[in-house]
Amino acid sequence: MSLPYIPREQIAAAREMDLLTYLRRFEPQELVHNGGNVYSTRTHDSLKISNGKWCWWSRNIGGKNALDYLTKVEGVPFLDAVQRILGAVPMLPAAPEQTAPVSKTKFALPPKHADNRRVFSYLHGRGIAPEIINHCIKTGQLYEDGQRHNCVFVGFDGEQPRYATLRGTLSEKRFMGEVPGSDKRFSFAVPLKAGSQTVCVFECAIDALSYLTILKMRGQDWHKANCLSLAGIYRPGKGGRFRIPAALAQYLKDNPNVRQIVLCLDNDEPGRTASVAIKGALADYAVIDNPPRKGKDYNEYLQIRQRAMRQDRARA
Template sequence: MPYVTPEQIERAKQMDLLTYLQYYEPHELVHFSGNVYTTRTHDSLKISNGKWCWWSRSIGGRSALDYLIKVRGMTLPEAVLQIDGQAAIMLPVPPNAQEPINQGNLLLPEKNKNNDRMIAYLSGRGIHSDLIDYCIRTGRLYESREYHNAVFIGFDRQGVPRYGTLRGTCGRRFARDVCGSDKHYSFSIPSRSERQRLHLFESAIDLLSYGTLELLSGRNWRQDCCLSLAGIYRPKKNIEESTPPAALVQYLKDFPSIDSIVLHLDNDAPGRLAAKAIKIILSPTCTVSDEPPKRGKDCNDYLKIALKIRQPPERE
């Protein structure tokens, strides 16, 4: 096994994948569109804004070192020596590599020419067309060109996309965050006015399911703010030592007028534990009520029960 020094490892970490391929494997680099590149060997691997993501395997990274280990299957010493040996004879930087890279951008998948499969999938889960149309119109939702996933987007207060999550629409269970996502800015829908109440959900589909139930009940589905936690919140073993979910912390910082929170987390053990923890942590600062779905595991289950929708289980 070859030996590499900590200094060599640190140097190797500094090289991004686009630069590595431009210099040392230009035959492997393929321009895809705009500032997005792919590789000749793996056309589902996309490189953009200083990051790369291999969509078919749901793995990604920033550096060439990550790529050589995760994609090429090299050991750490082999990958370091591959980069370090090449860097020793580094050529002058080509003009297109001198442009600064915005490390803060998401590596969002390309949009499909239409949203038909995504709409059919969400409609099949009971989501009302008014909510789907609103999310598409406001840029919160679209269908990806590759694999036709539903892409849910989260924004910061300036309206900049900072988070993305994918949901499979073809009958196979698939859920992944987009490379470069910041969980502080998860999928959310604001109220029509400055409301002081926030509804909290584990997923974007649960959020839209709750909104659909409100609409079908004749209520204003945008009366209050709604936020997805981008997955299951896992508190520490000692709950009092836990911090609230990152998305919730950021939302309360951005909207300090909120003084009450309604939890609609899942009816399973992780969901009940998460609800208990959030109540304990936040009760001193605001009113927290726990309102899990009355039937089923989550809000979407409850919606499908209410609408008498029978869906085949998603394949793994």
């Protein structure tokens, strides 16, 4: 059986197409103009396109062309991506004056597995306290995907699920994704409604649960802490323009009692940049920058603390 083959010349030609050109030709419904020469996509609002390059800030990956985008973001096999760029039929609007909004994918949670053993094992292996894992399962904010055994972290609008992010438990590769149709405004938050005037903000759900575990390790009542996952971050646009993350803006709207925001974003360049931008955009609130003392994020910091505790016990 012969394997599919594409000449080098065609691959080189495919690499020449930048992402902005590709989206304009083949997926115009995905393109969102943010101002100036900066664009994003409807599916991934933290993916920014500018000056011939693109960067998906919430996942910290980027590229220079459409081929990189299709393989790294959309997960299209390399040869299929080349053929799509070179041979696909452009999906152009029926008429230039067409302005009807693109219909959003209907949101539906993945089916649940009969139990949550893989999810529990995975998160416990990441250092999350069993009490906190069980709390999230009991409230319906966490469960195991019945088909792929992913962790499903659910965000609610009142009692209605409106958002879900996925985290792989079986693959060696760190799979992360969102359920189609998810509304980023209603991201994962513990508890479901703020009980105090302070909210701690994280880039992902696992970091939020890691922080709660650290509080438990310190002997503090983790039930009293308000934690919100932003489901990713993005940088300010050209000229310093910055839009408050949708999840945080909605959380503050739904919880007007919150007056203090503790930013617990990652200890990397995107996380530090986002912290500065959020702090500058929320002048009406008391904003505290509180990155992890060690490690890249709060889950890494948690695991560092736990290893140190085990070493101390071994020496005792």
